[in-house]
Amino acid sequence: MHIIETNQLTKYYGKSRGIKNVSFHVDEGEIFGFIGPNGAGKSTTIRLLLSLIYPTSGSAAIFGKDCIQFGPEIRQEVGYLPSEVFYYEGMKVLDLLKYSASFYRKDCSKRMMELADLMELDLKRRIDDLSYGNKKKVGVVQGLLHQPRLIILDEPTSGLDPLMQQKFFNLIQEENRRGATVFFSSHILTEVQKLCNRVAIIKDGGVIDIQDLKTLKKENYKKIRITSETLGEKDFSFLGVSGMEKLNGTLSFFYKGDINLITKKISSQRLADLSIEDPTLEEIFLHYYE
Amino acid sequence: MMNIFLFEFRSKLRSAAIWSISITLIIVVFMSLYQSFARDHALALEMMRSFPRELLIAFGMADLDWSNALGYFALAFIFVQICLAIQGANYGFSLVSVEESELTADFLLSKPITRPSILTAKLLAAISTIVLTNSVLWVVSFLAINLFSGGENYDVNALILLLLSMFVFQVFFLCSGLCISLLVKRVRNVTPFSMGLVFGLYILNAFGGMIGEKSLEVLSPFKHFSPSGIIRNAAWDGALAFISIGVIVVTICASYVLYVKRNIAAAV
Numbered sequence: 001m002h003i004i005e006t007n008q009l010t011k012y013y014g015k016s017r018g019i020k021n022v023s024f025h026v027d028e029g030e031i032f033g034f035i036g037p038n039g040a041g042k043s044t045t046i047r048l049l050l051s052l053i054y055p056t057s058g059s060a061a062i063f064g065k066d067c068i069q070f071g072p073e074i075r076q077e078v079g080y081l082p083s084e085v086f087y088y089e090g091m092k093v094l095d096l097l098k099y100s101a102s103f104y105r106k107d108c109s110k111r112m113m114e115l116a117d118l119m120e121l122d123l124k125r126r127i128d129d130l131s132y133g134n135k136k137k138v139g140v141v142q143g144l145l146h147q148p149r150l151i152i153l154d155e156p157t158s159g160l161d162p163l164m165q166q167k168f169f170n171l172i173q174e175e176n177r178r179g180a181t182v183f184f185s186s187h188i189l190t191e192v193q194k195l196c197n198r199v200a201i202i203k204d205g206g207v208i209d210i211q212d213l214k215t216l217k218k219e220n221y222k223k224i225r226i227t228s229e230t231l232g233e234k235d236f237s238f239l240g241v242s243g244m245e246k247l248n249g250t251l252s253f254f255y256k257g258d259i260n261l262i263t264k265k266i267s268s269q270r271l272a273d274l275s276i277e278d279p280t281l282e283e284i285f286l287h288y289y290e
Numbered sequence: 291m292m293n294i295f296l297f298e299f300r301s302k303l304r305s306a307a308i309w310s311i312s313i314t315l316i317i318v319v320f321m322s323l324y325q326s327f328a329r330d331h332a333l334a335l336e337m338m339r340s341f342p343r344e345l346l347i348a349f350g351m352a353d354l355d356w357s358n359a360l361g362y363f364a365l366a367f368i369f370v371q372i373c374l375a376i377q378g379a380n381y382g383f384s385l386v387s388v389e390e391s392e393l394t395a396d397f398l399l400s401k402p403i404t405r406p407s408i409l410t411a412k413l414l415a416a417i418s419t420i421v422l423t424n425s426v427l428w429v430v431s432f433l434a435i436n437l438f439s440g441g442e443n444y445d446v447n448a449l450i451l452l453l454l455s456m457f458v459f460q461v462f463f464l465c466s467g468l469c470i471s472l473l474v475k476r477v478r479n480v481t482p483f484s485m486g487l488v489f490g491l492y493i494l495n496a497f498g499g500m501i502g503e504k505s506l507e508v509l510s511p512f513k514h515f516s517p518s519g520i521i522r523n524a525a526w527d528g529a530l531a532f533i534s535i536g537v538i539v540v541t542i543c544a545s546y547v548l549y550v551k552r553n554i555a556a557a558v
């Protein structure tokens with residue numbers, strides 16, 4: 001059984017696209033990254049999973065149960081941290097957390113206090129008076145206090161300072177070790193790189209690739225820079241070469257394929273300079289988005 | 291569900307207090323002038339006659355007999371009704387829309403609870419607030435009339451019927467406001483919506499009365515529960531009251547259907 005499974009999930013807002021035919025699955029115990037630029041459809045997918053909105057076609061299931069039909073039952077074990085923080089007017093942090101806890105069958109007060117302590121939350125303050133980052137912390141505690149089996153995070157780290165981000169990542173990893181599955185949406189690649197096992201890349205409303213992070217980073221792409229008077233763009237117009245750029249006589253491009261093929265090509269020429277390196281994730285993704 | 295009810299009810303207490311106090315002030319100020327009004331009754335009538343009759347009809351004052359305490363109270367009640375309508379409409383328009391405009395919908399709807407339960411809890415909380423406000427006004431009305439009428443006898447039944455009408459009247463605005471808020475994509479600010487609904491229906495009644503167009507009046511709860519009518523006949527107009535109740539039933543059912551199907555707007 002997959003923890004999350006979507007099947008040709010599609011959502012149109014009137015005529016404008018939300019997402020199109022999104023299919024993926026998340027296994028138990030994974031930290032699954034969901035990467036894409038703003039407006040790609042990350043939040044739409046998450047809102048469909050939580051049945052805040054309903055799909056135009058296709059379906060989604062969590063814990064093997066349909067998201068719409070078994071919504072309340074599923075959400076008993078889902079923790080959600082929205083990208084935008086919310087507050088009820090004039091409410092104190094503690095009151096909001098207690099209100100949040102009152103929806104769950106189990107007693108959450110102990111875990112609530114632990115988390116508030118960890119995130120250094122002042123429980124007596126009014127939420128309206130908190131800074132953006134502190135509101136975000138309220139969101140974190142609120143989303144985790146019932147020790148959910150599935151944690152859904154929508155751009156969770158925006159507004160948190162680096163120190164707090166690190167604490168937050170540790171917390172997520174700890175929850176993950178405890179057995180929670182994590183669905184992590186972000187457009188910041190470095191944080192995904194740190195945490196996730198697998199990532200889905202979403203662009204213009206469709207999932208264009210799902211990759212194991214280690215393989216994505218290791219196996220294929222090489223970033224190659226060559227400075228040579230005798231070599232031009234045309235010499236590299238074969239399969240596996242992409243993102244070709246020429247600047248001040250230096251060619252730079254990505255190469256995916258048999259490394260011997262390209263070294264053979266290069267070795268037959270006189271070079272002024274050469275570098276072959278692993279691209280950063282960022283470069284790989286930017287490449288995808290082009 | 292109980293937790294949502296209590297939360298919603300508590301968050302409305304302040305507004306209930308403010309409305310109760312404001313309307314109490316209207317009633318008390320109005321009724322405190324009754325004695326001087328009654329003394330110069332002939333003069334006041336004379337002044338009223340100088341206004342065009344259409345205008346008096348429009349404001350629902352044409353058929354009022356101000357020479358007795360209850361008739362005079364009915365005059366005050368016209369203004370009370372406008373306040374009650376705004377209170378009801380405010381609650382209706384904001385009931386679920388406020389969660390979307392303040393981004394708390396994501397919080398509430400990602401909790402393990404069904405949408406019908408959320409709506410039921412919220413509706414019950416709003417209705418309880420209305421009952422609370424009504425109770426205060428019952429006490430205030432009786433006290434004010436007894437205090438300021440100078441021992442005059444009045445038809446208690448007529449007064450009870452008038453005060454009873456407050457509840458249906460407010461629930462009408464609560465439910466139609468809720469239903470409209472669910473029909474539109476987003477309610478950014480409640481006030482223009484509730485003002486529009488309340489004064490729209492008020493003008494419909496006034497205008498209908500002025501030009502004698504029955505079909506316009508039939509749509510407006512200001513007509514269904516016209517204070518002058520209830521006091522004069524010591525009864526509700528059954529057919530018209532039934533229209534109000536019908537609208538309530540239809541808009542509640544529609545609201546449940548619309549809310550369950552609703553795509554909750556994301557933050558922008």
